[in-house]
Amino acid sequence: MPVDGSSQRQTMRLPYHIPLPFLTLQILLSFDPSPPWNLFGAFAIALFCLLIINSSVFVSLNIDTGVGYVDYLLGSIVMAYAVQSFYLLLLGRPLKNLKSVEDKNKNEKVHEHWWKRILHLVCLMQSPRGVGWNHQVKHVPAAPQQPRYLFILTSSLRAACHVVLFEVARLYVWYNPACSSVTVETRSYVARCADTIAFIGLTYWALNACYFAMAAGSVALGLHEPRMWPDLFGSWRDGYTVRRAWGRTWHQILKWLLAPLGKAASSALGFKRGTLGSLYAQIYVAFLFSGLVHTGGDIVLSGSFTSAVSRPFFSMPFFFMQAVVITLEDVLIRTGRRLGVKDSFWTRALGFVWVAIWFGWCVPGFAEDMIRAGGGIRKSASRVDGNHMSPNLVQAAMVGLIGFDVGEFAESWFWE
Known part of the structure; x- marks a missing residue:
C-alpha cells in the first residue's frame, strides 16, 4: 500500500x-x-x-x-x-x-x-576530561604530535569518515525492523551483535564526527594547539578486560565526574586510600552514578506512548551489573597471577574474546530494552506508518553517483 x-x-x-x-x-x-x-x-x-x-x-x-x-x-x-x-x-x-x-x-x-x-x-x-586543567582524568589518549596543517587535514578526514559511518548506521537502523519494533523478534547472536553495533554506534560515530570537526576548526582558527585535542575515546586495543574497556576506551567523558564522587563516597564509608575496599567502593559508586545518569533517559521514555517494556527502569541494572562483573574478573585475574600466569599476547587475546562475549551478551539486551521502551529511531516498525527519514548523505551520494538507491535495497533485504 x-x-x-x-x-x-x-x-x-x-x-x-x-x-x-x-x-x-x-x-x-x-x-x-x-x-x-x-x-x-x-x-x-x-x-x-x-x-x-x-x-x-x-x-x-x-x-x-x-x-x-x-x-x-x-x-x-x-x-x-x-x-x-x-x-x-x-x-x-x-x-x-x-x-x-x-x-x-x-x-x-x-x-x-x-x-x-x-x-x-x-x-x-567545555573540557569534560580536564585536558589542559589540573584535574585531567587518567588514561586520556596521548595528544597528537603533528604540525598544525597535518592535524587539520587528518582531523577533517576523520570527521568525514565518522559522518559516513554514522549515515551508514542510520540507514541500517532505519530499515531494520528489529531496531524500531516494540516487540523485538528473536534473532541470531551474530545478527543481534550487528544490530547493537549499529544502534550504539550512532552515538559513538556522531560524537566523534562533531569532536574532530571542532578540533580541525579550533586549530585552523588558532584557538588551540593540536595537543589540546586528544582522541575523544580511548583505543579499542586497550579493551582486553571489561574494566579497561570501560575505564580506558569508553567512559572517558564521564570519568571527571564519576571518579571524584567515587573517591568521596569511599572516604565517607571509612575506606583507606589504596586498599581493595576503597578501590571497589569507587568502582561501584561510579557505576551507580553512571546508571543514575542514564536513568534520566529511562524516565523520559517511561512517558512515551510507544513504551511496551515491562521493566521501565532498565539502565541501572545494566550499569550496576558491569561493576559486579569487573569484581569477578579481577578475582580471576588475581588467581591467575598467583598460579604463575603472566601478561602475554595470548592472555590478551583471550581477554579480547572474553570482552567480546560479555558485551555481545549484555549490550544487545540493553539496546532491546531501550527499543521496547520507545527508544528506537522510528515510532513504529510498520512499513506504512507515515515516518520518513531525513536526507541521508550516503543514500543521496549513491543515487547521484551510480543511480543505486541503497535505501530501497536495504528495505527489500530486511523486509522480504
Whole structure:
C-alpha cells in the first residue's frame, strides 16, 4: 500500500530548554556560594532537571523530539546536569580548586571580574576530561604530535569518515525492523551483535564526527594547539578486560565526574586510600552514578506512548551489573597471577574474546530494552506508518553517483 500523502511526517524537534539547567549551574558557580547556599542551589537545579525529564509535570517542558533514541540521550544529559550540580557546587568548587595548567596568571586573576569567572567556567565545562586543567582524568589518549596543517587535514578526514559511518548506521537502523519494533523478534547472536553495533554506534560515530570537526576548526582558527585535542575515546586495543574497556576506551567523558564522587563516597564509608575496599567502593559508586545518569533517559521514555517494556527502569541494572562483573574478573585475574600466569599476547587475546562475549551478551539486551521502551529511531516498525527519514548523505551520494538507491535495497533485504 502506498503511504498516504497526508500522513504526518516525522521530524525531529530539538527542545530549547535542555541547556537551561547547565546555564543556571554556571551562573551559580560564578558566585561560588558557601554552605548552605551551595546545597540549596544543587537541590534547586536537580529539581529543575527532574521537572524537565518527567513528562507528567509540565507538558510544555516535555522532551519529545519525535525520535525516541534522541529523547533517551537528552534525558541522560539532563540527569547528568543534576549530578554535576552536586559535585561542582559541593565538592569541585571550580573557582577555587579546578585550574588551568596553561595560564597561571589567568587563575590568579579569575576572581577579579564577573566576566572572567564566567569565561573560566565556560572553558572548564567545555573540557569534560580536564585536558589542559589540573584535574585531567587518567588514561586520556596521548595528544597528537603533528604540525598544525597535518592535524587539520587528518582531523577533517576523520570527521568525514565518522559522518559516513554514522549515515551508514542510520540507514541500517532505519530499515531494520528489529531496531524500531516494540516487540523485538528473536534473532541470531551474530545478527543481534550487528544490530547493537549499529544502534550504539550512532552515538559513538556522531560524537566523534562533531569532536574532530571542532578540533580541525579550533586549530585552523588558532584557538588551540593540536595537543589540546586528544582522541575523544580511548583505543579499542586497550579493551582486553571489561574494566579497561570501560575505564580506558569508553567512559572517558564521564570519568571527571564519576571518579571524584567515587573517591568521596569511599572516604565517607571509612575506606583507606589504596586498599581493595576503597578501590571497589569507587568502582561501584561510579557505576551507580553512571546508571543514575542514564536513568534520566529511562524516565523520559517511561512517558512515551510507544513504551511496551515491562521493566521501565532498565539502565541501572545494566550499569550496576558491569561493576559486579569487573569484581569477578579481577578475582580471576588475581588467581591467575598467583598460579604463575603472566601478561602475554595470548592472555590478551583471550581477554579480547572474553570482552567480546560479555558485551555481545549484555549490550544487545540493553539496546532491546531501550527499543521496547520507545527508544528506537522510528515510532513504529510498520512499513506504512507515515515516518520518513531525513536526507541521508550516503543514500543521496549513491543515487547521484551510480543511480543505486541503497535505501530501497536495504528495505527489500530486511523486509522480504
